[in-house]
Amino acid sequence: MATSMDWDELVWAWEGFRDAVGIPNKPLFARYVDIANEGARANGYDDLGDSWRSAYSDDLENQVYELYNAILPLYKQLHAYVRRRLNGVYGSEHVPLTGNLPANVLGDMWGRFWTNIYPHVVPYPDLPNIDVSDEMVRQNYTVDRIARMADEFFSSMGLFPVNDAFWENSMLERPDDGRDVVCHASAWDFYNRVDFRIKMCTEVNMEYFLILHHELGHIQYDMNYKHQPVSFRDGANIAFQEAIGEVMSQSVATPKHLKEVGLFDGEDDPIEGEYN
Numbered sequence: 001m002a003t004s005m006d007w008d009e010l011v012w013a014w015e016g017f018r019d020a021v022g023i024p025n026k027p028l029f030a031r032y033v034d035i036a037n038e039g040a041r042a043n044g045y046d047d048l049g050d051s052w053r054s055a056y057s058d059d060l061e062n063q064v065y066e067l068y069n070a071i072l073p074l075y076k077q078l079h080a081y082v083r084r085r086l087n088g089v090y091g092s093e094h095v096p097l098t099g100n101l102p103a104n105v106l107g108d109m110w111g112r113f114w115t116n117i118y119p120h121v122v123p124y125p126d127l128p129n130i131d132v133s134d135e136m137v138r139q140n141y142t143v144d145r146i147a148r149m150a151d152e153f154f155s156s157m158g159l160f161p162v163n164d165a166f167w168e169n170s171m172l173e174r175p176d177d178g179r180d181v182v183c184h185a186s187a188w189d190f191y192n193r194v195d196f197r198i199k200m201c202t203e204v205n206m207e208y209f210l211i212l213h214h215e216l217g218h219i220q221y222d223m224n225y226k227h228q229p230v231s232f233r234d235g236a237n238i239a240f241q242e243a244i245g246e247v248m249s250q251s252v253a254t255p256k257h258l259k260e261v262g263l264f265d266g267e268d269d270p271i272e273g274e275y276n
């Protein structure tokens with residue numbers, strides 16, 4: 001999904017995944033929803049959705065619509081721009097210049113992150129590449145170096161560096177001893193005030209560079225509330241905990257920071273003048 005530009009192959013993979021995973025899971029998922037709702041009702045909620053929303057104010061729906069409407073004009077422009085570029089790759093037969101984008105050409109199995117189609121949509125191809133993956137490889141980056149840089153990013157702002165136990169206990173790379181592990185990146189607080197770990201199968205590229213900063217955002221949060229009683233050792237709500245990590249990885253992805261750490265050699269914002 002990330003690299004193929006073969007329409008038929010992308011359709012094959014997209015449909016194949018859904019046939020293989022979706023169809024057999026459908027009855028299990030329906031049963032899972034019943035059980036989850038039953039559990040939520042036992043805890044005094046109307047259903048599982050009601051329990052999820054309980055962490056937020058009653059105004060949640062309005063707030064979400066306000067945010068949605070605020071970004072809609074920008075999103076429409078972005079959508080049309082990407083559609084025009086993908087039309088150039090796949091042709092009007094597959095990506096017409098009006099209507100929805102087909103999910104199988106967006107670079108991952110869920111049409112979720114569009115980072116992998118960056119080569120098709122890069123707006124100023126003559127300017128230095130802000131995807132620094134190639135540069136990381138060129139400079140012989142290792143997973144350990146990425147992790148130390150991410151830790152340094154936090155401590156340079158006066159936040160906590162991770163402890164020795166973190167480096168001993170975390171799994172930052174896919175094990176090569178044949179163990180079957182869940183690679184999906186996650187951060188863990190062991191609730192004993194000293195043991196915080198990340199589990200992920202880091203690869204040397206920009207995506208993982210950012211994910212590692214994101215996960216360390218969770219660890220930073222964990223370390224900052226470690227002195228609290230256990231009941232208070234959690235984010236203000238689920239979204240807030242994620243937002244800390246996202247704020248960090250967004251800051252790291254700026255040309256200014258990438259230049260600072262020697263991964264990017266262009267101007268901070270070379271086209272700024274054109275829009276003044």
Ligand SMILES: [Zn+2]
Nearest residue numbers: 214218242245
């Ligand atoms: Zn997260």
